[in-house]
Amino acid sequence: MYSVKHAAAMTGIPPDTLRMWERRYGVVAPVRTEGGYRLYDDAAISRLSAMRALVEAGWPPRLAAEQVRSGTTAGPLASPPTGDEVPVAVDDPAGDVAVLVAMATDFDAHALETVLAEMFERDDFEHVVDTWLMPALISLGSAWHRGKVTVAGEHFVSAAVQRRLAAAYDAAPTNPDGPRVVVGLARGSRHELGVLAFAVALRRAGLAVLYVGSDLPAETWVVTATDQRPAAVVVGVPSSDDVPAVRDTVAALIAARPDLKVFVGGGHQSRVGGAALPLGHRLGEAAEEVARVLGVVGQAATA
Template identity: 30%
Template sequence: MARELNGVYRIAQVAALTGVSEHTLRAWERRYGVPRPARTIGGQRTYSAAEIELVRRMKQLAAQGVPLAEAARLALEESRAPVGEPRIQRLTASLRDALLAFDEASAAATWAELFDSLDLMAAFEQVVVPLMRDIGIAWHEGRATVAQEHFATNFVRARLDQLSRQVQPFSGAPIVVLACLEGEHHEIGLLMLAVMLRFQGLRTIYLGQDVPDEDLIRTVEDSQPDVLAVNAGTPEGALHLPGIVERLRDTAPLTSIVYGGGAFDRDPELHVSGAHYGGPELPAAAKLINDLARARVHGGAS
């Protein structure tokens, strides 16, 4: 079956894959709440593989003579059954084993199954974040080699980049600049955050690892984003933040600054006034950034 990479679909693709017309899909969504697409800030619908299965199930029930309202209720009820912990554990173990064995084909197949089984947020929270944390710990403890850790990191980074490119927010959407502070090289968490924000309709300027203070400040001054989101895993990296906040207070006064990462999670003394701590969980950080960005769009400032 033809499928869009990593289970992200547009309405025309859903219609082609299910045999349900675009007009009917919109009518079912409006009348019965099936399917339940995500929307970019520009109003474009995006569908997960789970939504496609929901449409197929509703179509199947309707073909059996079940009234549409009842078919929608039954399909939704069935879809709410959570993905079982054994399956999550299996997917995590399969992905870990494939990455540590340098088996890209098996890792790619498991990655595809993961995003067919869980939505974006759940896949990140329940599998990708803990898996990359475990591989990092194994590296530091000598149970995984540098080569294994680098292969796993590069695989996940490439897949996250592919996910990010599947969504193109409209030109007037709020802008978020994301960067690892100077000296910081661990970017997977920040990259996952960038993907989440793009799927939620925000425009992202992703700068990546080890961004020198002056380059970061210049980028923010030139682009005047709604939010600057920065990450630091070490105290040394975190100590770059106060100077950046101070400089941008005058040159980008409407840009809200959000910071996070292991250094700030472990040591509250590194927290900075005049900026917002995003917390240790990606969903909470994404919500904070969304709220700040949209507040500025609607006339508020940080």
């Protein structure tokens, strides 16, 4: 039996990551001493090593844990599964996608703000988000899952990105006479960078956007849709854990307002089903589609 410190040394997995994989994914179930300390046996060490190998091979941690728990990781590693959870490979010869990971370890606020300013000056907002920001955030999240970045480092970078997106939202041209769209996240969902970026794109596409942020219960969505009478709502589905709450929200909205168009976006949008209208995974194209469906033609911003 091995302590957390010993297991970390044997597997190359930081102790905090060991505990997180246990709590979040149930990949191991260490026994406890009378004092409450974790002890890992040889089987647990093997499962942790297999989990690490899969994650380093490009598997999302949740799917890697499912593979390990199924006992099918013996032999050569299979290729990562395809689907919504797997990041698209990015041609990144300049290392731009990895830059946020470096920022999360340096904690240099000035350097981080400079990088964000330079990247967003390279091209249109939508193109930068699609080709750089989202892949870079995926890289940052992967580094955190592997224990290469601390929680504080990930939060440090995410907070700076959120400030940048909020500034872009405030700076985007407004069209108060355009169709109103309410944008936000369902109950329990707090990963709002993607949905905030989409709110910016919708504003730039000529829509009157009401951004309501994260963690809204279904009943709050219904009240907002009833009182504000939007032409559409957009609910983000950034993680698999968000799917049940989004399904409840969509069902409640359609029951209250059958005429309402309910769009869903994010990595797990295809799993919502029902009356939800998936937006796809390209920010600019999705914003243009919402504008087209709501009758806004030729009003996209160029600023």
